[in-house]
Structures are given as C-alpha cells and as structure tokens.
Amino acid sequence: MIVLKFGGTSVQDAQAMNQAVDIAVPYLSRAPLLVSSAMAGVTNSLVTLVEAIQARDSVRADSLLGDLEARHRTVLRECAQGAILERGLQRIQDHLTDLRALAKGSILLNECSPRVHDAVLGTGELLSTAVLHSLCLQRGLDAELLDARKLIVTDDHFGEAAVLAEPTRHQVRENVRPAPGKLLIVQGFIGANARGVATILGRGGSDYSAALFGAALDAEEVQIWTDVNGIMTTDPRKVPSARSIPAITYAEAAELAFFGAKVVHPATIQPAVEKQIPVYVKNTKNPSHPGTVICSEAPGQGLRAIAGRKGATLITVSSSRMLNAYGFLRRIFEIFDRHQISVDLVATSEVSVSMTVEDKRDLGPVVTELETLGSVKLETGVAILCLVGQELWKDNRLVARVFEAIPDHPVRMISLGSSEINLSMVLKAPDLDAAVAAVHRTFFGD
Ligand code: ADP
Ligand code: ASP
Ligand code: MG
Numbered sequence: 001m002i003v004l005k006f007g008g009t010s011v012q013d014a015q016a017m018n019q020a021v022d023i024a025v026p027y028l029s030r031a032p033l034l035v036s037s038a039m040a041g042v043t044n045s046l047v048t049l050v051e052a053i054q055a056r057d058s059v060r061a062d063s064l065l066g067d068l069e070a071r072h073r074t075v076l077r078e079c080a081q082g083a084i085l086e087r088g089l090q091r092i093q094d095h096l097t098d099l100r101a102l103a104k105g106s107i108l109l110n111e112c113s114p115r116v117h118d119a120v121l122g123t124g125e126l127l128s129t130a131v132l133h134s135l136c137l138q139r140g141l142d143a144e145l146l147d148a149r150k151l152i153v154t155d156d157h158f159g160e161a162a163v164l165a166e167p168t169r170h171q172v173r174e175n176v177r178p179a180p181g182k183l184l185i186v187q188g189f190i191g192a193n194a195r196g197v198a199t200i201l202g203r204g205g206s207d208y209s210a211a212l213f214g215a216a217l218d219a220e221e222v223q224i225w226t227d228v229n230g231i232m233t234t235d236p237r238k239v240p241s242a243r244s245i246p247a248i249t250y251a252e253a254a255e256l257a258f259f260g261a262k263v264v265h266p267a268t269i270q271p272a273v274e275k276q277i278p279v280y281v282k283n284t285k286n287p288s289h290p291g292t293v294i295c296s297e298a299p300g301q302g303l304r305a306i307a308g309r310k311g312a313t314l315i316t317v318s319s320s321r322m323l324n325a326y327g328f329l330r331r332i333f334e335i336f337d338r339h340q341i342s343v344d345l346v347a348t349s350e351v352s353v354s355m356t357v358e359d360k361r362d363l364g365p366v367v368t369e370l371e372t373l374g375s376v377k378l379e380t381g382v383a384i385l386c387l388v389g390q391e392l393w394k395d396n397r398l399v400a401r402v403f404e405a406i407p408d409h410p411v412r413m414i415s416l417g418s419s420e421i422n423l424s425m426v427l428k429a430p431d432l433d434a435a436v437a438a439v440h441r442t443f444f445g446d
Pocket of ligand 3: 204207262263
C-alpha cells in the first residue's frame, strides 16, 4: 500500500482538491490511503476561534463559524451534486453543530479547557476530508472515509499530544483495510486519548500522521504533497534562489525539520525510519517534478541545506566550582529533566555551560534551581541557524566560510560535531533571515 498526504494548499479549494484526486487516481492499484490536512488557513481560523472563545466574544465566534461553514459548503457544492452533495452537506453540518455547541458552551461556562482547544482545532481536518470524500464519490471512485480519532491513540498532552505507538498500530491494523482499487481517506493532525477524547499532534502534524499510518500499515512509500518542489536548500519563500534537493537522509531531514524547515514536521521521520519507508516530498502544482526522497542513504557530501528557527532562549550557567569537578553537567540536566524542558544545543567550557531551549515556557522555576549551581544568564529572543549535510566537520574551511558570510551578525554560540551532520549557531533573532540568505549565497550561489 501507499500513503499520499496532501497539505493545506493542496486541498485549499475545489480545483486543488480535484488536482489532489487526479494525483491519487493513478495509485489506485497500489491501495492508497489519502491523508489530508485542513483547507489552507482553516486551522489558523480555528486558532482565532479559540481566542474569541477565551475572550467570550460570541459575535466574533459566530462570524468565524459562519465563514467556515460558508467556505466548506461552497467548495462542496463545486465538488458534488444530488444525493452525494446532500450527504456531504449533512456531514459538514454535523461537525459545525458540534463546533458551535463547543463554542457556545465554553463561552457560557467561561472556560476554554485544553480539551476544547484540541476539539476546535481538529475540526478543520474533519471538514476537509468530508468534502474530499464527497468529491471522490462524485468522481465515481470507491472511496471510504475513516476517522483518525478512532485510529491514532495519544496521551493527554493536549495541544501537542504524544502518540502511543502500540495502541495506534493495533487500532490502525485492525480498522484500516487498504485494497487495490479502493481510496481510503483519513484526517491528518488529529487523534484521541485512550478514552476517546479528541487531541491534536501539534501544528503541522499531518505529515506525522501520514508517517504513522505508513509505518502501521507497512507502506511501500509515503508521499507528502505540498506547495514546493520537495525539500530545498533553504526556505524558498525567504530565499528565492533555493534549489530542490533530490535526496536527503532521514537524519538530515529530521535535523532540518527540527531547526525550522516547515516543509516536513520534525516527528515525521521517526516512524518512517523504524520501517525504512522512503518518504517523497512533491509539489501538487508541479507533479512531474521529482521532488525529494528522504531515505537512509543519499549520495553527495558536504553542505545539503540551511534552516533557521526563531523563538529560542540561551541560558548560560557559570561557576568556578565547575573547574575540575565532575557531576556538574549531570546536575544541570537533572534540573531540566525535572521541569520537562528539552535542551536543544549545548556548548561547554571549563567554567560555564551554555544551552538553548525553546522559549515557549516560563523558565523562572528552572532558573531559580540553576542558581543554586552558579550564576545564570538568560538571553531571550535568540535564533538558531542550522547547516545540515554529510561529514561537515571534514571541511576545514566550512566554519570560516560561514563566519565570513555573516561578518555583521554576532554569533552567540556554535555547536558542531555532535551529529556530524549539523552545524548550529545561535544568533540574535532579527539577524536570522539575513544570515540564512548570506550563508546560502556563499554555499549555493544566487
Ligand atoms: P503543507 O500545508 O503542504 O504541509 P507547509 O506550509 O507546512 O505545507 O510547508 C511547505 C512550506 O515549507 C513551503 O511553502 C516553504 O515556504 C516552507 N519551507 C521551509 N523550509 C523549506 C525547505 N528547506 N524546503 C522547502 N520548503 C521549505
Ligand atoms: N492543519 C494543521 C495545521 O495547520 C495540520 C497540518 O496542516 O499539518 O497545523
Ligand atoms: Mg505542513
């Protein structure tokens, strides 16, 4: 079987949905499972809806709900007719009735719980797949609509739930029956906890869903259909001269995704690696372009791509007690461990340790504990620039060339070597875009 995942822009309107189905049809003989995101912009609207609920702004909530309803009904009317249209409209209506009840109830209660948050955000995928399913039926295909909330089993970490591997594998294998000639359709991004309460896998999580389904069903391959010609040397929206990369390893793609290349969700790679399933990233608007294959071995040496991520905090702990002392790093990391905060980059000297963490969370309690070990300095609003490639450390000139490319942007920390495929530098956030462009120019030309 084969998994085909379509992102938001690939299902943004009736024309895009038809194009997605055109792409899927030639794969019918390979028992495809089609995983879909919400239509472009819908998850963002649902985020706004949550904000309106939190602000108890019913007028704004009603207006957002009305827009969502109108958009999906319009697209559905362009995709289906007669009884198929009626059934599709009913399905959309049912999801919107649930969503309206959630919004109204939460506003009345003046409580927007994490559960409500996830149920609201996950509705986009339920709506888009309802439309897609009607379109496939209208086109005479043997299409079946599945419910990811009954398949992807997660923990209770609302907002970005962790997938429980074994129960998910079990549910998927028990309930999903791919077959040649049949088109299965399922939502990306959503799941449910063991008690059936809806959860989401974190923004951009549909790629991860695709890989999870692929791994559970032993897919021959996973294809991620998006709006660019595969994974490129950097974000083409920021650097138009970026070029597409024919092949990249799982490890390289994971590093790139983790450090900001939004084209694939960072968690996508892990289920694919476990089963050694190749993941193709391709362009819905340019289907004949080969795109990128992510697999275990990719030819080529040296720098492959550059990514950048803002929203990090640099924490430096300094203490002369560290001199010749053992166990110091362990004590530092135990503190992060207790507070369940993951450290991304680390650089140490004899008397200090610098680390970056995502600045999503309140670091106050961690800092208080770290201060028992030494003096602590925090720099918020920093960014990480990440270069990915094979055996980067073998190139003596690499670091020099990077520094020459960005003479005006002070580097606060550098980390090379841990994975052999990643050179990461910490910069001030406002410098990031210019630095990525300059380093890209140095290594890949204009
Ligand atoms: P989808 O909705 O299909 O999941 P996303 O918007 O999540 O699409 O991801 C595709 C976007 O990722 C591209 O439009 C591009 O701007 C961005 N992107 C960031 N880094 C890269 C990169 N290295 N290669 C390709 N695209 C990238
Ligand atoms: N619709 C979700 C989001 O916008 C998931 C996805 O598209 O991957 O984050
Ligand atoms: Mg995406």
